[in-house]
Amino acid sequence: MPATKPRVRFPEQAAAGEIIEIKALITHVMETGNRKDAEGQPIPRNIIHTFTAHYDGDLIFTAELGSGISANPFLSFFFRVPGPGELWVSWKDDEGGETVERYPLNVV
Amino acid sequence: MNARSILTPPKPARDRLVDRREVLAGAGVLAFVISGARGARAETGAGRAAVIADPPPLVPTAQFQDAFQKIVGSGTPIEGRLVLELPEDAENGNIVPYKISAESPMTEADHIQRIHLLSTQNPQASVATFHLTTLSGKAAVSGRMRLAKTQEVVAVAVTSDNALLVARQVVAVGIGGCGVD
Structure with missing residues (x-):
């Protein structure tokens, strides 16, 4: 099952130099690879293994995730806003899926 | 390798577990006791009370x-x-x-x-x-x-x-x- 419904929250406006919290949530099964199906066959692992956040091409934050992260992974992290720009967030899973979202920031 | 020595100095780890013993006992979650505790229980014959009084370390994988x-x-x-x-x-x-x-x-x-x-x-x-x-x-x-x-x-x-x-x-x-x- 691919990742769906990415939701990213951050303040509606921020001043240059301000540190803001960014919260990112996505719907994903985060199948651990530890479980077996009804026939006793192992269910292959399918997790979001990498989350990244960039701002105008510069890396802010990376999370390498393992199967010990809950389904529908939620992450909160911080960002010192350098000025006007665009936030890019990306989730990559074991099935090769990548979800990318872009958000302009309202910098006052 | 001594599992406790790399993870936790013995004293603080024990303090934490001792602090929590009533909670753990009350919640009935003593089932997680590891082999060391089972050994101690068998030897002393004091049963549950002995285990509660001296909880074992949680040995890391x-x-x-x-x-x-x-x-x-x-x-x-x-x-x-x-x-x-x-x-x-x-x-x-x-x-x-x-x-x-x-x-x-x-x-x-x-x-x-x-x-x-x-x-x-x-x-x-x-x-x-x-x-x-x-x-x-x-x-x-x-x-x-x-x-x-x-x-x-x-x-x-x-x-x-x-x-x-x-x-x-x-x-x-x-x-x-x-x-x-």
């Missing part, structure tokens, strides 16, 4: 010990500067909120490079690795993790001058996560 050793190498992790927040009791091991933070100016000269989140009892010891940058502004990250059973969770941070910061928290788990029985 070999995978945890390997992962921890790889991160720490020959360095000595510093206690106290890294803060790991988790509930002491997690009813549902599938969704356990965690928060990891450290005081840091997050400048080029002085910042937290990365933070490792490790489980001592899950099937996979490495839960997450967070890479921070000077754009992070603040060394804090939070999310939700799975815990297969009652255990100690360990966070290790690496600073820009390669100092190691460590924090630990024992979490009593009701229903285990991770999709294992």
Whole structure:
């Protein structure tokens, strides 16, 4: 099952130099690879293994995730806003899926 | 290798567990006692009371010990500067909120490079690795993790001058996560 419904929250406006919290949530099964199906066959692992956040091409934050992260992974992290720009967030899973979202920031 | 020596100095670990013994006994979660305790119980014949009076350490998995050793190498992790927040009791091991933070100016000269989140009892010891940058502004990250059973969770941070910061928290788990029985 691919990742769906990415939701990213951050303040509606921020001043240059301000540190803001960014919260990112996505719907994903985060199948651990530890479980077996009804026939006793192992269910292959399918997790979001990498989350990244960039701002105008510069890396802010990376999370390498393992199967010990809950389904529908939620992450909160911080960002010192350098000025006007665009936030890019990306989730990559074991099935090769990548979800990318872009958000302009309202910098006052 | 002595499992306790790399993970936790014996005294603090024991203090933490002793502090929690009434809670643990009350919750009826003593089922997690490990082989050392079973041995002690058999020898003394004192049963449950003896176990409660002197709770055993939670022996970390070999995978945890390997992962921890790889991160720490020959360095000595510093206690106290890294803060790991988790509930002491997690009813549902599938969704356990965690928060990891450290005081840091997050400048080029002085910042937290990365933070490792490790489980001592899950099937996979490495839960997450967070890479921070000077754009992070603040060394804090939070999310939700799975815990297969009652255990100690360990966070290790690496600073820009390669100092190691460590924090630990024992979490009593009701229903285990991770999709294992």
